[in-house]
Amino acid sequence: MTDATSLDAEQLRAYLTLKEVSSLLDHAVEQQLRVDGGLTGPQFGILARLNDAPGGRLRMTDVADGMVYSRSGLTYQAGQLEKAGLISRSPAEDDERSVMVTLTAAGRERLGQVMPGHIEVVQRLLLTSLDRADITAITEILGRVRDRMRTAPPRSAAPRRRA
Amino acid sequence: MTDATSLDAEQLRAYLTLKEVSSLLDHAVEQQLRVDGGLTGPQFGILARLNDAPGGRLRMTDVADGMVYSRSGLTYQAGQLEKAGLISRSPAEDDERSVMVTLTAAGRERLGQVMPGHIEVVQRLLLTSLDRADITAITEILGRVRDRMRTAPPRSAAPRRRA
DNA sequence: GTGGCACGCTTCGAATTCGAAGCAATCGTT
DNA sequence: AACGATTGCTTCGAATTCGAAGCGTGCCAC
Numbered sequence: 001m002t003d004a005t006s007l008d009a010e011q012l013r014a015y016l017t018l019k020e021v022s023s024l025l026d027h028a029v030e031q032q033l034r035v036d037g038g039l040t041g042p043q044f045g046i047l048a049r050l051n052d053a054p055g056g057r058l059r060m061t062d063v064a065d066g067m068v069y070s071r072s073g074l075t076y077q078a079g080q081l082e083k084a085g086l087i088s089r090s091p092a093e094d095d096e097r098s099v100m101v102t103l104t105a106a107g108r109e110r111l112g113q114v115m116p117g118h119i120e121v122v123q124r125l126l127l128t129s130l131d132r133a134d135i136t137a138i139t140e141i142l143g144r145v146r147d148r149m150r151t152a153p154p155r156s157a158a159p160r161r162r163a
Numbered sequence: 164m165t166d167a168t169s170l171d172a173e174q175l176r177a178y179l180t181l182k183e184v185s186s187l188l189d190h191a192v193e194q195q196l197r198v199d200g201g202l203t204g205p206q207f208g209i210l211a212r213l214n215d216a217p218g219g220r221l222r223m224t225d226v227a228d229g230m231v232y233s234r235s236g237l238t239y240q241a242g243q244l245e246k247a248g249l250i251s252r253s254p255a256e257d258d259e260r261s262v263m264v265t266l267t268a269a270g271r272e273r274l275g276q277v278m279p280g281h282i283e284v285v286q287r288l289l290l291t292s293l294d295r296a297d298i299t300a301i302t303e304i305l306g307r308v309r310d311r312m313r314t315a316p317p318r319s320a321a322p323r324r325r326a
Numbered sequence: 327g328t329g330g331c332a333c334g335c336t337t338c339g340a341a342t343t344c345g346a347a348g349c350a351a352t353c354g355t356t
Numbered sequence: 357a358a359c360g361a362t363t364g365c366t367t368c369g370a371a372t373t374c375g376a377a378g379c380g381t382g383c384c385a386c
Contacts, residue, residue: 007285007290010302011285011290011298013306014293014298014305015289015290017302018184018188018289018301018305020231020309021181021305021308021309022182022185022186023231024231024312024313026182026231040371040372042372042373059334061333061335067186068183068187068189068190069373070375071334071336071374071375072335072336072338072373073372073373074335075335075336075337079336080372095333095334095381096381097333097382098333098334098335098381099334119169119170122170122178125308125311126178127170127174127178128311129307129308129311130304130308132173135174136173137300138177138301138304139176139180141297142180142184143176144292145184145288145289145293146180146184146187148292149184149188149191150187203342205342205343222364223365224364224365233343233344234345234364235343235344235345235365235366236342236343238365238366238367239366240342242366258351258352258363258364259350259351260350260364261364261365262364262365
């Protein structure tokens with residue numbers, strides 16, 4: 001068991017490598033999205049999430065939950081996307097507080113316009129370097145990490161609804 | 164060889180998981196840095212890099228090279244850090260164009276103030292979920308990815324223009 | 327029911343981000 | 357040595373980011 005207040009060289013390297021790869025990939029992806037479809041990363045994320053959702057509809061909160069993104073940022077980007085006609089917002093029927101976001105036909109089209117390039121970038125930058133075993137390993141290991149992160153209460157935890 | 168214009172489910176999952184873990188980790192780290200030491204992520208990155216450099220001195224460009232960060236953004240943050248007294252800037256002796264950035268004693272101190280919490284967060288969120296084999300695997304696989312990314316020319320790269 | 331608290335979203339202000347344009351120093355070619 | 361291209365950094369303006377505060381709405385214990 002290592003001292004909780006230190007990282008050994010190997011741990012540090014793993015952490016930094018993860019950070020670096022993700023940054024580089026992100027950056028390249030955002031370039032492509034901007035060039036191919038005039039979308040920012042978050043905008044693409046929103047559209048993609050809606051596209052995967054049944055009926056192309058989600059509550060604002062549900063959109064935000066998947067992405068690591070502030071509420072106010074989402075409001076802003078939803079405004080941009082609505083202005084561009086790629087999504088529409090409407091009050092939810094069952095809960096007056098909620099706002100439903102719906103992918104429009106134009107939104108779906110824009111997504112189709114951008115996807116090939118997006119996939120190409122991910123293929124070229126990330127997947128070229130990975131064989132099947134690598135992919136399995138990454139998914140398994142990082143999936144475990146994600147689950148723990150999502151589960152773990154933040155330092156100043158908001159108390160669970162009960163208990 | 165897979166079709167260059169599609170990702171299968173497993174590839175997609177690997178990509179998204181990587182993105183998600185990195186975002187969550189980043190977000191948590193930035194929270195901690197802000198609370199413990201009034202630093203932003205990029206600011207910490209700059210200080211940490213300088214701390215690892217011989218003499219705590221680097222050219223602006225060398226600082227930027229490691230981080231995935233715009234030149235102008237670096238100028239801005241260097242200004243902030245200088246105003247806070249954590250670094251100092253001075254012209255390089257050997258090349259009038261370059262600016263050397265030096266970590267001050269206060270900068271080192273601030274780094275020391277923030278590091279324990281930083282390490283704690285990384286330990287808790289990332290490393291708790293990883294055994295030695297995982298760490299080795301991550302480093303090996305993602306290291307390979309990084310090397311290829313750093314090497315690969317950007318898409319619109321180097322079309323040497325004719326005079 | 328009703329008071330109080332949690333939830334969902336938006337507004338607000340301040341800070342940070344980027345790319346493009348600008349400026350000065352250096353290099354390479356002639 | 358002089359030209360243009362390149363490099364290193366900064367300035368500039370516009371867009372985006374976040375957290376805090378604000379405002380309704382829903383939930384629950386009493």
